[in-house]
Amino acid sequence: MLSPPDSTRSSRLHVAIVGGGITGVTLALGLLKRGIDFTIYERASGIKEIGAGVGFSPNAEEALKALDPRVHQAYKNVATPNGEDYFQWIDGYGSGEVIYKLYVGEQGFQGCRRSAFIEELAKLLPAENIRFSKEIDSIVDDGESKVELKFKDGTRETTDIGKSTRIAIGCDGIRSRVRDILVGKDYAASYTHKFCFRGLVPMEKAYEHVSRYRASTRFMYNGPNAHSITYPVGEFLNVLLVVSDPEPWQAPGGKHTAFGPKDAAVKAFEDWQPSARGIVDLLPNDLDKWAVFDMLEHPAPYYARGSVAIAGDAAHATGPHLGAGAGFGMEDALALVGLLEAVDRRLSPTFATTKALFPDGGPNGGGGQSSSKPATKSELVHKALAAYQDIRYERTQWLIKATREASEMFQWQYEPVGNDPVKFGEEITRRFYQIWNYDVHGMVRDALEDFHGRIGS
Template identity: 50%
Template sequence: MSLGESNSIHVAIIGGGITGIILALGLQKRGVNFTLYERAPAFTELGAGIGFSPNAERALKVINPEIDRVYKQLVAPTHGVEEYFQWADGYRTSEIEAKLLIGVDCFQGGRRSDFVDGWSKLISKDSVKFNKELSFLVHRDDGKVSLQFKDGSVDEADAVIGCDGIHSRVRQLILGETNPASYASYTNKYCFRALVPMEKAQAALGTEQTTGSDKSLNRVMYNGPNAHIITYPVAQGQFMNILLVISDPHPWKTEDGKHTAAGSKGEALRAYEGWHPRVRAIAELLPEELQKWAIFDMCENPAPYYYRDSVAIAGDAAHAAGPHLGSGAGFGIEDALVLATVLEAVNEKLDVQGQKAKVELCQAALAAYNNMRYDRTQWLVGATREACALFHWQDENVGSDFGKFLPEITKRFHKIWKQDIDEMLRETREEFKRLGSELPN
């Protein structure tokens, strides 16, 4: 083993979703050794639509330009026009009542499965292990972390990053299996989602409500009492992504404890009874049999911290939020960029300080990550719940008044979108430098 190899840390990434894949590509670009462990036999993701907020798009370019190149190949065409989020009164008129400028070539989207497939192909095959479901982590006397998997295999790493989603096993191991913060809770919202062929959507709704006469992406949300509907094109305009979100006062209960249950188009139509006929026509596009998805988050029992020793959590594993501000994946991408930055800094410092400092530097790096990400990501979880209340006319100060609604929703979106990525990284390096300087020589 060469001196350079011996002085490099090895990072274990648990989970091959969007956050895990982006982190892997960030480490790969920076020459940090890693292994990504995915419990499934291959990279896989649901085919539902997803959009990436402007802050996430900027971060992708910094993490690894190849990520951005693949991203641009997969997103729906924008035709160089200015894009807007548009909110309609779905209950009374179906007319657009509020608009928020996004920009040109911003907040582009596609199918989750397409992004996971395209990005995962960029990862070195030697750095990925499938069919690996984590059971336990053991902190060894030499500072390394031992990973024990359900198939009986054991591996080791200098640092472990849990990108294993809302049901994170790593979060349970950091916080404790009896800690309420180790588990997400029901938000009293559930959703139906579907991808509808664009020709079928246009036949039912017309051009204005689908692709738009100006060839914009025509993102529209229809707000109303205790529910909303979102529509936007994905898969380069071949499909219309439809998301129906419904308030639910009852506890979520399934026999197997899963966050999904069988649903139907009839159930969706009943939730929008009395809404404008044009909006109900969107629900009519759904297939007869549907999967009902409960929306869970980390709002009621937030994780008090995102790391312990040389183990950390990122993305939904750390700060799962609902989909209502379209930023869960984007904040996971920001997490990945910060982690890739501090873990690269560990390697750079090891070249000077040697193996002896490896454990302390890894812990300082994860502490810096925690300090940089905690407040912003915790804000998102609460802001997302507030946004859904605005969409469902449940905010007592706003109700169905779109004049009051627009400034409220704008300030939340702008706090997300206007994140200064360069400044975030500068502060991250300074925080790691501060924590690293406090270590004994």
């Protein structure tokens, strides 16, 4: 287990977090809890989220609790209770009936407004730990003790806070600049040939097309080449329509969004059951179309080198279809804080004293290091980040593929399943359970064991 915070000590590490989205902010709050110094550098002028609803699965909730129970509480403060604790799928094209339902746990996988969640998290962040309007341009890691951040406005990190940064974590999203710097520009997200429309519909309006029961909990409508999902978010129904698109994505400036209009969705759902068509009618005509990009075709070959790492969408951007991208960013954050806390502890004066008194190991097993030459500060950091990348790589890369497959299943394009509800139930359950039933505490334990093996203690 992670140790309680020690707010009296001064941190021996400084973590520069590039990007104040869900991954960056949850990482920051986990570090704050453990008394490790950090600064968030955010390109925008504030901590804010665009988009409609978001939901967090059980693994994500466990990661939030382990980062800091206050962070988990922040989510629960804004989460909407489930009408029923099931995720249900409807054959939106054929029968219009429920074909499968999956228990999500008691009040599990609740939805909330993205903006409300991030605002709640931001309340926990000390203002002095955030720099806004700071867009990262380059990072120079001298391989020893210093990592220097340069920003587009010409400033450097050292001039801002008067000390060198020893670790930089890129949490700067799907079009990550830190990823470009770390692994090169060849590893960018590409179009999955699916786009979506999304919006929050006032409940009273939603009831015109959706029963009160269906609006009270999580439903998905499956069918050929499209699917939709609805769940409640406060006084609104969160609506997401996802449409297959054989064409290449073309938007001015390489953007991932473009003006709709909704016609493409109307056409995609036109032969569907009235209940599924009604969902389309809920959204206004003038909408932004969001292209779904992911990193399946050009995966980042690694997530860390030296004192620089990437996390969340910056490392492993995936489609939204399994509702797990942000949750995996929180898992990354937990792995990072567990490892950086271990580095911080080894750098503490108490650790050095214990080592002098008990060269073969302290009374708590935290004392000696078997190798004659103690690891330097930068070696400790490098090995911790290497352990981070090893514990996170396989699972996060798996999610990208599983998400693609799931979206194909929802749209009857996945050959092993077709539109067979029994096979669908088996296949989708397997994927969700792999996401939801992950032991985040075991992840931290394994990462720490790996780290200690690397430093020979």
